[in-house]
Amino acid sequence: xxxxxxxxxxxxxxxxxxxxxxxxxxxxxxxxxxxxxxxxxxxxxxxxxxxxxxxxxxxxxxxxxxxxxxxxxxxxxxxxxxxxxxxxxxxxxxxxxxxxxxxxxxxxxxxxxxxxxxxxxxxxxxxxxxxxxxxxxxxxxxxxxxxxxxxxxxxxxxxxxxxxxxxxxxxxxxxxxxxxxxxxxxxxxxxxxxxxxxxxxxxxxxxxxxxxxxxxxxxxxxxxxxxxxxxxxxxxxxxxxxxxxxxxxxxxxxxxxxxxxxxxxxxxxxxxxxxxxxxxxxxxxxxxxxxxxxxxxxxxxxxxxxxxxxxxxxxxxxxxxx
Amino acid sequence: xxxxxxxxxxxxxxxxxxxxxxxxxxxxxxxxxxxxxxxxxxxxxxxxxxxxxxxxxxxxxxxxxxxxxxxxxxxxxxxxxxxxxxxxxxxxxxxxxxxxxxxxxxxxxxxxxxxxxxxxxxxxxxxxxxxxxxxxxxxxxxxxxxxxxxxxxxxxxxxxxxxxxxxxxxxxxxxxxxxxxxxxxxxxxxxxxxxxxxxxxxxxxxxxxxxxxxxxxxxxxxxxxxxxxxxxxxxxxxxxxxxxxxxxxxxxxxxxxxxxxxxxxxxxxxxxxxxxxxxxxxxxxxxxxxxxxx
Numbered sequence: 001x002x003x004x005x006x007x008x009x010x011x012x013x014x015x016x017x018x019x020x021x022x023x024x025x026x027x028x029x030x031x032x033x034x035x036x037x038x039x040x041x042x043x044x045x046x047x048x049x050x051x052x053x054x055x056x057x058x059x060x061x062x063x064x065x066x067x068x069x070x071x072x073x074x075x076x077x078x079x080x081x082x083x084x085x086x087x088x089x090x091x092x093x094x095x096x097x098x099x100x101x102x103x104x105x106x107x108x109x110x111x112x113x114x115x116x117x118x119x120x121x122x123x124x125x126x127x128x129x130x131x132x133x134x135x136x137x138x139x140x141x142x143x144x145x146x147x148x149x150x151x152x153x154x155x156x157x158x159x160x161x162x163x164x165x166x167x168x169x170x171x172x173x174x175x176x177x178x179x180x181x182x183x184x185x186x187x188x189x190x191x192x193x194x195x196x197x198x199x200x201x202x203x204x205x206x207x208x209x210x211x212x213x214x215x216x217x218x219x220x221x222x223x224x225x226x227x228x229x230x231x232x233x234x235x236x237x238x239x240x241x242x243x244x245x246x247x248x249x250x251x252x253x254x255x256x257x258x259x260x261x262x263x264x265x266x267x268x269x270x271x272x273x274x275x276x277x278x279x280x281x282x283x284x285x286x287x288x289x290x291x292x293x294x295x296x297x298x299x300x301x302x303x304x305x306x307x308x309x310x311x312x313x314x315x316x317x318x319x320x321x322x
Numbered sequence: 323x324x325x326x327x328x329x330x331x332x333x334x335x336x337x338x339x340x341x342x343x344x345x346x347x348x349x350x351x352x353x354x355x356x357x358x359x360x361x362x363x364x365x366x367x368x369x370x371x372x373x374x375x376x377x378x379x380x381x382x383x384x385x386x387x388x389x390x391x392x393x394x395x396x397x398x399x400x401x402x403x404x405x406x407x408x409x410x411x412x413x414x415x416x417x418x419x420x421x422x423x424x425x426x427x428x429x430x431x432x433x434x435x436x437x438x439x440x441x442x443x444x445x446x447x448x449x450x451x452x453x454x455x456x457x458x459x460x461x462x463x464x465x466x467x468x469x470x471x472x473x474x475x476x477x478x479x480x481x482x483x484x485x486x487x488x489x490x491x492x493x494x495x496x497x498x499x500x501x502x503x504x505x506x507x508x509x510x511x512x513x514x515x516x517x518x519x520x521x522x523x524x525x526x527x528x529x530x531x532x533x534x535x536x537x538x539x540x541x542x543x544x545x546x547x548x549x550x551x552x553x554x555x556x557x558x559x560x561x562x563x564x565x566x567x568x569x570x571x572x573x574x575x576x577x578x579x580x581x582x583x584x585x586x587x588x589x590x591x592x593x594x595x596x597x598x599x600x601x602x603x604x605x606x607x608x609x610x611x612x613x614x615x616x
Contacts, residue, residue, distance in 0.1 A: 080531075
């Protein structure tokens with residue numbers, strides 16, 4: 001080994017020691033609670049979740065920089081950063097970690113089974129392997145789920161189109177999430193005593209034709225949050241107008257792009273809900289017994305243009321809620 | 323200290339991916355973008371098999387085989403259908419997105435609470451935070467050992483020569499297409515291996531876990547090369563491993579300094595630029611000092 005190589009290897013060792021030297025020292029103060037936040041990427045829904053969490057904590061007497069110290073890490077959509085970031089929050093001796101988005105939560109949960117973890121913007125914690133069951137987690141993870149309020153959405157549909165007898169479901173069967181949502185919707189429609197008609201698509205090219213076939217057989221259409229259909233809401237909107245069919249969607253964006261209305265998830269409010277769970281943990285609650293919460297508050301979205309085009313009059317009490 | 327251990331273990335696990343990139347990028351002298359598809363493919367195959375109860379060792383081996391098959395496809399597109407290497411890789415990567423979704427049946431599989439390769443090694447009584455590092459070391463040692471042996475066989479020499487001077491190799495009556503396909507298979511097998519290990523370490527396999535991996539692989543190759551220069555094949559492979567560890571340490575350092583996470587990608591790009599440009603800087607400095615010498 002020549003002198004040059006030795007110098008370079010020493011350089012690498014120097015880099016390693018700088019890494020150790022700069023790593024945050026263990027906090028010894030008992031008064032300030034350490035709160036770690038790990039977010040997968042910058043995205044309006046995820047950012048709102050975080051803002052709601054921090055705002056509500058402050059309202060409840062846990063102000064950043066006073067009662068709590070917040071370490072916020074964002075993986076910038078690069079999943080390879082998640083492990084290092086999770087490790088950092090764990091070695092920081094966080095009292096609580098708020099993980100935003102499914103893979104962020106999975107990554108943190110894989111690093112610690114002791115620090116309480118709360119989730120934001122995860123649809124089904126049980127499905128993601130984070131909890132044993134959504135009602136009774138029995139792990140160090142609980143939190144909020146951004147599951148769309150399907151029952152409320154279907155009730156909204158009936159309120160806007162009271163004569164509906166048959167509801168059509170339009171979705172991509174290869175999206176696991178859509179299938180899950182449709183299964184739930186099916187049960188709810190059966191409880192309401194109405195009939196359903198399923199129509200699936202495999203890609204955006206099928207949508208026009210399949211939608212044309214579906215509108216002949218139903219009075220109204222429900223489209224769950226589905227990536228394939230979300231990208232073709234304009235097509236859906238045009239056909240809906242032609243046939244004067246009301247379309248209620250899973251997400252707010254879909255309603256605005258070609259649906260009639262929805263009751264969507266308000267991510268800021270969900271973040272606030274998570275903060276309330278965090279406070280109960282600070283006060284001694286055991287995370288493993290806290291049931292996963294879905295949105296208490298929803299956001300009513302009505303596509304006025306569409307309502308006019310298909311001749312639906314929006315009841316006044318819905319307007320007042322906007 | 324914990325963060326250094328994490329950086330080192332991550333460096334070792336990603337090193338397999340970097341060695342895969344090294345084989346195509348440096349030895350075969352082709353840019354293969356299949357990596358962004360084969361990396362999650364490895365994760366998808368391993369995770370799907372593990373949750374079905376397959377032994378993690380077998381699941382990881384099958385992930386490697388799946389990766390080699392993907393490399394074979396890229397190789398056929400490139401050599402037999404004469405599609406440029408860059409496009410062949412993109413085609414495979416694109417196709418793998420659907421295939422990975424089909425394999426997993428959904429976009430994300432959780433491995434939390436499942437028995438992984440790390441649990442097997444951890445069962446030997448190691449401290450849990452050291453386990454990924456030990457697994458990484460074992461895997462990297464096996465891979466470098468096998469590659470060292472392989473590159474000193476007759477086929478290995480021909481494969482290396484194919485990247486250096488294809489016409490010369492062809493003039494010797496060797497089918498260079500076969501060599502290219504073989505190289506792509508080995509490379510993508512290693513990348514899928516890395517994907518399988520990372521998925522088990524992360525606790526999940528996700529459809530988008532491949533995003534940005536090619537940059538990580540190239541960065542590791544280049545950092546290793548710039549620091550330690552032109553060496554024999556075994557030393558070069560070790561430099562790639564070292565490069566991968568250094569890359570992780572730089573990321574850990576950036577995180578430690580508490581820089582705004584929004585700037586993370588920019589900083590990675592700057593670090594890479596400095597590394598890539600360092601031979602040029604070196605030249606300029608040498609010229610200057612040389613002139614002064616006169």
